[in-house]
Amino acid sequence: MAAILFVIGVVTVLTRSNLFKKLLGINIMESAIYLTFVAASNRRDGVVPILDLANPEQPYINPLPSALMLTGIVVSVSVTAFALALIVRLYRSYHTTDARQISRMKDEVTNG
């Protein structure tokens, strides 16, 4: 499942020329990784990791991956915000959000 999402994300980033779609691709890819981490921490009949003195042998869900992924989500939010800001700046100068058109316009500027 996560692998499929990951591949969808990578393909979107690399093939779509719309900048927003590229950004969404990145986000899909990252979600796939979060999913992998969190899925890996799960175990059958695990409980919330709070020590129950009456039943100390109770298996619990590893909280570490979730904590790590929280950091990961923060990182990806800031990346997304920064990328959106850059897209706004690009749109202001080129009036388009299409990567191919932007690169064509850039070539015209350097050649002409």
Place this chain on the structure above:
Amino acid sequence: MTATLKQHLPVLLVVGPLLVAYILPVLFRRTRLIRGLTVAIVALGLLGTGYLAIFLLPSVGSSIVYGVGGWSAPWGIELVAGNLGVFFALMVTGVGLPISLYACGALGQEVSPSETRSKFLVLYLLLTGALAGMAFTNDMFNIFVLVEVATLSCCGLVSARRGAKAASAAFNYLVLATIGSSFILAGIGMVYITTGHLNIGFANGELVKAWSTYPHVIWLAVSFFLVGFGVKGALFPLHVWLPDAHSSAPTPASAILSALAVKGYALCLMKILYGVFGASLITTLGVNRILVILGMVGTMAASILALGQEELKRRLAFSTVAQVGYVFLGLGLVNVTGLTGTLYHMASHAMIKSSLFLAAGTIVTTTGKTRISELAGIGKKMPVTMAVFTIASLGLVGIPLFSGFVGKWYLLLGSLEVGGVLAAAVIILGSVLCAAYLFPIIRVAYFEPAPQEDWQDPGVLEKIAMIGLAVGVLVLGTVPGSYLEMAVQAASELLFK
């Protein structure tokens, strides 16, 4: 007081720049104070690492282990100030100090208004802190976080310059770098799932067992790390973002990106490959051969591409790709000599490429000329700048007595040790090509008649910065001494733990 200071030195070196970076925006209008603080904290960092290298490290023997927040290894994040870390931190602060001096002096010409300038310094310090963190950290998830901090601040530095060209370069860089970090995170996830540890040392211990149970997952993890750090460290076919980003950034940013940021990722790859997977597993998986081949192809192809670049900064950017090829080539050699060569080449290339970029940036901003053919007579008009450029070029080509020679010499010996005649040939040919793309610039600058315009060397701070770096190139080349010894130690620690 001093005892506590000494005890917490490794973490202070990382936290210091980060902390000051967050203080700077509060002082928004006081430009002088902001600049002073920036230079002061980088200088303190250099002093601290120097102290660590000269006094603390020999007294402890091998390395200083520091558990962040008092939590020791398998639970907490561990910082290790060993030979490798201190070597890299010395390089970061040693090159970072001149660049920050230069940034304080000359940024006004390229980045305006002044508020953007102080934000630039914030990003600069964040990057320095992240790189220092990469040097010391011994925890994989910590590596990921630092890599992200570094990536974001690099993109910010690239986009600091006005104009859409910088923005589009920064966007491309951001997209590719984020793909790279996703791959790294996925790789970390696989190692964590198979071993249950994020600490490099502990993961390595478990990985030997995991290798027999889940060979496919380990395969996948290694390839994810290779792609991830390859994108970020500009390993050859994945380098496409670099020339645009490095040539459209403001001068001090190009210098620090080319000199240090790319090396940070190469260092992380080194730590993960040799630290987590270990030398024998790398050889079994054949990663070393992939690295050597990509390094060779990268050196040759990027050198040839550099020859075709008419724009000064773009030529230097392609040359960075070529030199990074050497670094990855050495990473794949799996012997002490090769790794020493890689480490030393990293340091010397950091010195050289930052002085080249500072000199080139000075030329471009004062004259407004970006093309190499337009640089006629610069050598007479701007003697200091061009002298620095010449020294650094000689260093990059690898003439004896300049720093590039030592690194390349060890790489050459290392590749001959494993019988890589082809790799050795590539190392020499790469140097020849390097001369072919750098010397014409020097020829144009010195031996063609100067135009009538009045160009001058930049201000005092910039001059100090460039001369400092050029002296560094000469010192690293003539008396490598204990710094080289440190690289040898670090290399052997990586191989035989």
